[in-house]
Amino acid sequence: MIAELQNVSKAYRAAPDAPEQRVLSGMDLSIAAGETLAISGPSGCGKSTVLNLLGTLDEPDAGSVKLFGAGVPYGDEAALSALRATRLGFIFQLHHLLPQCTALENVLIPTLGGPTRPDPDAALERAKRLLNRVGLGAHMDKKPAQLSGGERQRVAVVRALIREPGLLLADEPTGALDAASAGRLMDLLMDLNAEEGTALVLVTHDPALAARMSRRYRLVDGVLTAGD
Ligand SMILES: Nc1ncnc2c1ncn2[C@@H]1O[C@H](COP(=O)(O)OP(=O)(O)O)[C@@H](O)[C@H]1O
Numbered sequence: 441m442i443a444e445l446q447n448v449s450k451a452y453r454a455a456p457d458a459p460e461q462r463v464l465s466g467m468d469l470s471i472a473a474g475e476t477l478a479i480s481g482p483s484g485c486g487k488s489t490v491l492n493l494l495g496t497l498d499e500p501d502a503g504s505v506k507l508f509g510a511g512v513p514y515g516d517e518a519a520l521s522a523l524r525a526t527r528l529g530f531i532f533q534l535h536h537l538l539p540q541c542t543a544l545e546n547v548l549i550p551t552l553g554g555p556t557r558p559d560p561d562a563a564l565e566r567a568k569r570l571l572n573r574v575g576l577g578a579h580m581d582k583k584p585a586q587l588s589g590g591e592r593q594r595v596a597v598v599r600a601l602i603r604e605p606g607l608l609l610a611d612e613p614t615g616a617l618d619a620a621s622a623g624r625l626m627d628l629l630m631d632l633n634a635e636e637g638t639a640l641v642l643v644t645h646d647p648a649l650a651a652r653m654s655r656r657y658r659l660v661d662g663v664l665t666a667g668d
Pocket residue numbers: 452453454461463481482483484485486487488489490
């Protein structure tokens with residue numbers, strides 16, 4: 441398993457004196473290398489919380505999170521950022537590209553600096569290859585404002601995959617796209633999953649997109665239930 445949540449619970453307080461709101465209640469989830477799974481459920485049920493736990497962006501109150509066979513090194517910021525940079529990819533509803541950088545520069549940002557920095561020439565070659573692969577070969581030198589919404593999301597996908605992560609976490613990545621662009625982005629995510637072997641966890645409200653994943657879950661009352 442590349443990711444395992446075991447008996448994970450998480451609660452939040454809107455303010456220090458506000459009542460505790462339980463979001464996850466003893467939730468289990470195991471993800472094997474290369475597999476695809478969808479998480480659906482109403483707004484506020486905790487879908488992003490699950491992705492944040494898988495992405496080491498949040499820590500559970502109880503239970504364990506294992507990634508790539510090891511416990512998450514909570515509290516060790518250097519180890520956490522190395523783990524995020526090298527083995528995890530993130531895509532969100534909004535692209536979060538830097539407006540002043542070109543598509544190519546945005547894709548290369550995760551490869552700059554830090555102790556885990558990959559070889560710059562290899563990174564540049566992979567960035568160009570992937571941008572070509574997603575149909576953006578002619579748009580590499582454009583800035584985000586010069587790209588369509590679908591194109592910007594494709595740049596965000598390439599940025600997420602540039603370090604060859606084992607796990608791609610996608611939080612409603614098509615939520616801001618029209619149906620045609622959403623379908624094309626999904627086609628691409630499925631193809632890249634097959635080509636790169638990157639496991640994909642997709643949070644989506646769209647049953648048609650969820651249906652394309654090999655496993656589907658609904659988050660209900662703080663636990664995952666199998667099914668559509
Ligand atoms: N950092 C936080 N502080 C306080 N409450 C939070 C925090 N993150 C999430 N919540 C609350 O937890 C619940 C689940 O949030 P979230 O995981 O974002 O749901 P979803 O992604 O399914 O819409 C929501 O009620 C949200 O307001």
